[in-house]
Amino acid sequence: MSDIIDHEVVYLPSQLIVDFSKCTGCRICELACSAKHEGKFQPSLARLKIIRYDDLGLDIPNVCGPCETAPCVDICPVFAMRRDPITKMTYLDEDMCILCKSCVGACVNGVILLDTVKMRIIKCDHCGGDPECAKVCPTGAITYGPDTSLATVDRHGKILGYLKEIERTDKVHGTGAE
C-alpha cells in the first residue's frame, strides 16, 4: 500500500472510531441510522454497514472515515464531494452531483451508496457532529471523538489488519477436527 500517493492529508478533529473486536453484529447502528435519516427502519439505506462473517463468528463495522486522504473527494469529477473546512468531514453537495457513481466505487469502506429508488447518492454526514450510531451502539464498538493519529493515520493498514484477522480465523476454521 506504500504506493498510494497522499493528495491531501488532513488532521481530523473528530471521527468515528471502530473497534471490531467489540462488535456483536447486532446492527442496531444500521437501524438507528436509517430511522434518523430515512424515517424508517431500512438497513439497506443506512450510512454504515456491518459485515457479518457468520462462518467465522466475526462482525466488522464499516463506517465513513477516518480518511486523511479521501478517495471520494479525489475522484469526484465535478467537486460535488468536498471536505468541510472546519470539521474536515467529507460531504456531498447534492445539487452539484451528476450521479456518475464514481464515489460509490472509490470509497474504501464501501459506505457510499446509490439509492436506486430515489436516484441519489447516500453518504454519511456524521449526523452533523452528533452521530446516532455511536450513541446507540451497546458495546462501544463505534465511538466518536478525537483520537490519536496512531489510530487514524493508516486507514489502509487497518483494513489490511482486518483482512489478516479474517485469514487467521480462516486458518483456525480450516483445522477443525473433521
Place this chain on the structure above:
Amino acid sequence: MAGGYTGKILRVNLTDGKFKIETLPEEWIKPYIGGDGFGAKLLFEELPAGIDPLGEQNKLIIATGPITGTMWPMSGRTVLISKAPLTGIWGESHVGGFLGAELKYAGYDLLVIEGKSEEPVYIDIHNSDLQLRDAKNKWGLTTDKVTTAIKKDKRDPDVQVAAIGPAGERKVRYASVMINHARAAGRTGMGAVLGSKNVKAIAIRGHGAVEVHDLEGFMKFAKEGHMRVRTNPIAQGMSKVGTWGLVAVKQEIGEFPTYNHQTGVFDGWEKLSGDYIRPRHTIGDRACFGCSLGCKKVNYIKDGPFAGTLEEGPEYEGLMAFGSLLGIDDFATTLKANQICNRYGMDIISAGSTIAFAIEAFVKGAITEKDTGGLKLEWGNREQLIKLLEMIGEREGFGELLAEGSKRAADSLGRGTDKFAMHVKGMEVSGQDGRTHRSIALGHATGARGADHLRSLVVVDQLGYEDVATKRWGADKLPEIIDPYTEKYKANAVFESENAYCIRDTLIVCWYTVSWPPIFWMDDFAKILPLTTGENYFSKVENLTEIAERQVTLKRLFNAREGITKKDDSLPDRFTKDPMPEGPGKGQVVDLEPMLRDYYTLRGWDLETGLPTENTLKRLSLEWTKAHS
C-alpha cells in the same frame, strides 16, 4: 395497513412451482397481532385434521410480527410453524438471527410453503424476484456448507439462509432448520418438514423498509428499552456468559438434569459453568438482530481430541443435553456435539435426551448390544456421544432408531423402556425438573408442543423474586407462589406468564429480557404495540391478555383435533413417582392433578376432558374453528 406490517403474505407452492402474493387480512391484526398468532390462525384454517406431518399436505409457515425488523430490543426473532413430525401435533420453533427482519425488508410478513417439489430445490426470495432454484448439487451438504454455497451463488454476504442438513433430508424426527450457520429453529422437527418437501434451503434478501406508526415515540421508547437492557446487571452478566450462567444456579438449587433426569445434582458441573468456560474458550461475543445484550458466544477448542473446533454455542440447554444429562463434564465435547447438531441440522435437546434414554435403558439392562448393533452404551463416554450423533444424522445402524425420538424408540423397543423416555406428547423434556420447580411441571405437561420450556417457564418463582412476584400476581399469593416445592398458585403463575409470552411471540421478540431477566412485560408491550401499529386496542393489558388467551386456546383446539385430551397433559413417571434423590429438593415429587385443575379453570377448559368449553369458544371469538373440525 397498520404500521409495522408489510401487509403481504408470500406463498410458494412447490408442487406446481408457483409463487403467489396475497394481502394480509386486516381483520387478523386485532385478534392475533402477528407471529405465532397469524401462524395459528392460518394453520388451523388450512390444515385438515389427521394429515401426515411429512406428507405433501402439510405446510410450513415462517412468520414475523409487527415489531420484527424495527429497533425495539431483540426484534430479530422469527417463528417456523407446521404440524410437527416429532409429535404429530402443533409444532412451532422460534429462532433468532436475522431471517425474519430480512423477510420483512423483502416485503413479506409471512412465508407459507406448500406442496412438495419433485427435485431438491432452494427457495430464493430477493425482494420481488422469486425463484425456485435447483439444489441437486447441494443435497447432502451440511448446513454450514449450503449456507456458504448459497451466499457465494448470490454473491451477497447479507443473504439470510435457512438451511437443512443431512438430518432434515433423512427426516430425523427432530431435525432443525439452521439460520446462517448457528441460529437453530431446533424443536419439533421443522427440518424434517422441509426435507419431506425437498426444500434444501430458503434464501432471503430484502432492501425494503419497515415503517412504524409513530416513529418519534417509537424511537424514544426503544432507546429507553435498550438502556434498560444495557444497565440491567443480569443482562450484563448474560452478555458475558450467555445462558451458561444458569449452570451454577441450577446446580445450587438441585435442578441440573443429570443421568437422564435421575437426579438434579451433577458433580462435574463446575467445568460446564460460565465462569470456567469463558476465559478458556470464548473468542467472541455476538448478537442477533437488534439485540443490545448479545448472549451468543463464539468458542474455540485449543487442544485435546476436539482441538480446532470453532463454533457458536452451546446454550445452557446444550451443556445440559450433552453434558450433565449424559454424565459428561467436558465443555469441548458439548461444543463438538453442538457443532455436529448444527451441521447435520438436529435439535440438541431431543438428540441429547434420546441418547440419554438409550444409555439408561442399556445400563439398566432393558436393551442389549443386540439392539445397539454392538455398541456398549455408557454414561460419560465422550467419543461415543459424537459417534451416536453422527449415526443419528446419517440414520445409520442404531442411529436409525434414535432418529425417531425417545417416544417412538421406546414404543418400538418395548420391554418397559418407556419409563426411560423423558418426553411429554412425544417431545423430549428440556433442562428443567418439576420436582424442584413445580410450575415447570405444569408448563411441561400443558405445553402445546410437548415438554416445552419456552412457552410458560416461570422463572420468577424459582429464583424467589418477591418484588416482581408481588407486582405480577399480588401480595396475597405470597409466599406460596414463589415456593418452588408447592403446587399452590402455580397455575396462576403459569397462566399469567404463558399469556405474556404469547404476546412476546406475536411481536416477535426474544425470550431474554421478557422471560428472563424480567425487564419487559405486558405493560411495555401495551405501550410499544400502539406506537408501532397505530392500533389503540393494543394499549390495554386486558386486551392483550384476551389475545393471548385466544392464542393458547386456539393451539389447544389444534391439538384437540389431533386427539389430544387431558390424558396427554401428563409427565414422565420419574417426575411424579420417583422422589428427587438428593440436593435441596430431596424427596420432592410432582402432584400434577391439582395444578391441572387450577390451570384448566383459569383457561376455561373442561376439568374432565381438558378441552375448551363452549363458553370459552364464545368468549374468545373462536367459534369459527368449528367449521374446520
